[in-house]
Amino acid sequence: MTYLDYAASTPMTKQAIAAYAEVATKIYGNPSSLHDTGGQAASAVAWARGVIARKLGVHPDGLIFTGSGTEANILAILSLARSEKRGRHIITSMAEHTSVHAAMNTLESEGFEVTRLPLTAGGVIDVDMLKEVIRSDTTLISIQHVNSEIGTIQPVAKIAQLAKEHGILYHVDCVQSFCKLDVAFDTRLADAISVSAHKVGGPKGCGAVYFNPFVRVQPVFPGVTHERGLRGGTLDTPALVAFAVAVENYTYDMDKQWQLRKNLLHMLPEETFQIIEGPAESQLPNIVGICKTGMEGQWVMLKLNEQNFHISTGSACDINSASGTKAILAMGKTITEARQFFRISFGADTQVDDVVMCGEALQMRIFK
Template identity: 70%
Template sequence: MIYLDYAATTPMTARAIAAYSEAAQELAGNPSSLHDMGGRAAAAVTWARKVIAEELGVHEDGIIFTGSGTEGNLLGILSLAKGARGGKHIISCMAEHTSVHAALNTLEGEGYKVTRLPLTQEGIIDLASLEMAIRSDTTLISIQHANSEIGTVQPVKEIARIAKRFGVRIHVDCVQSFCKLDITDFSGEVDGITVSAHKVGGPKGCGAVYLNPRVRATPVFPGVTHEKGLRGGTLDTPSIVAMAVGVEEFKYNIDYQRQLRHDLLEGLDSSLFQVIEAPAENQLPNICGICMKGIEGQYVMLKLNEDGIYISTGSACDINSASGTKAILAMGKSLTEARQFFRISFGSETTHEEIATVNKALHRIATFVK
């Protein structure tokens, strides 16, 4: 088995599994309960909140635990948009995660106007176009830091500066970049950040969203009492503890990931494959977006699966879409090109030998079809 779908999810680490099991056994109390069992669970949640906040470089008071990165995006965007005073215009990107589009669609149904920006041929948002899209009634910008399909990294620090100059709130989806890139470079300048546990060796079904305590956020469901009134439901203490352990333990060697990327892409015949990427400074190296010319990405994925090699055709949240990856379409490429797309994503356990095996398998598929 060769697993190369780390952008979809990472296996839980042994320490995270052990932490989950121990918390499930020893911290059975409700963190909101006032007795000692509740107090011990609450203390563990407080510790986890500090771990996530420290990694993000923000104040722990702004950390809200969620059931996923998807929920974090929904809660963050809706709460920040509805909490803003004045206009009802939002700027985002065509290539955002499905959960972001779901939040924007909800707001459009409530009378908001949304501008969705395309990507350049390098998969980057054009800053001049973004600034030109800002109107007098713009209240929120929501941008993904690292794209989950092609791995391009947006200039969030510069976007945050533009937003601040115009007095516009900004939310950033950092699910793919969390614990891989330095988010503290811009975290102090934004109003919302979404992260997820299972991308960094933690459990599925757990995530967090940072909402700047200095800005007004309106609850999506008014009247709930947990997480500062922004999210209802008893906290999942074992998952939260395991998430924090995963964050503490997660290691991302960017130089090693660049070596793996170089090995994979250097071995691809340019007459058969097209690589979708940005310049190195704007590229998360462990996510490789590739098109096999004339062959649908789903076919490539299924043929590799027969060999015990596991990749994807894009975001798992879009797996049933017939239109191909959003990122490719946002770059102005055709629907045919989008359907040829597949994604290979590495993790810390990926080896050079595995990359060599995949390279051979890809060329075998291309030669067989041709």
């Protein structure tokens, strides 16, 4: 089996697994309990919070643990939008993660107006277009850092600066970029940042959201007592420690990932395979978006699966969508083109032979 779906999830690192097992065995108290066993758990959580906050370049007091990146996105968007009294207009993009669209749909049902921007032909937000749609009642902007389907890097620093100049709150989904790019693009300009553990070798069911401590936030579930009253439920201490250990040990070799990408693309003839990507400076190399002329991406994925190559047709959270990936549609492609899309994504364990063999499989008769 050759796993080439790292943008969907990564295997837990050996260090994270060992940390999870040790904490689950030895530190089993509730971190909210006041006795010494609870204190041990609370200390472990505080350590994990500090590690992840330092990697984000933020103060640990603003970091809230969640059950996933999805939950982090939803909590951030709903909390910020409902807290700010400036207005009821929100700006996002057509290509955001499903969880962002879910939050936006909820806010629209409450009377908010949402402007969804397209992507350019290079798969990024046009900052000038963003500037044009800002209104006096714009209260929130939510634009991701890296698109999970095609790997394009959005101009988040420029967006954050623009938001601050206009007094608008800004949320950035850093689930795909965390530990791969410097997400401290200027974190003092971001009001909320979302991350997830299982994208960087940590456990599933674990994420975090940073809220700017100087911004008033309205809890989605008022009355809960955990995590500064912003997220209820007993914290999963072993998972949080494993998350932090994964962050400490995760490495992203940019040069290696670019070489893997070049090796794969070299094997795909341009007349039959269209690579969906941005310019090099706006592209995360380990996520490769591809369209195969005349074939549905799901068929390509299933045929590769028969050859023991595990890829995807886009975000795992959109697996039941019949319309194709959001990023392709946001770039002005047709639904037919979007349905031809599939994604190959590399990780730290991916080797040149893996992508060469995958390229050879894509050259087989069944794909001609």
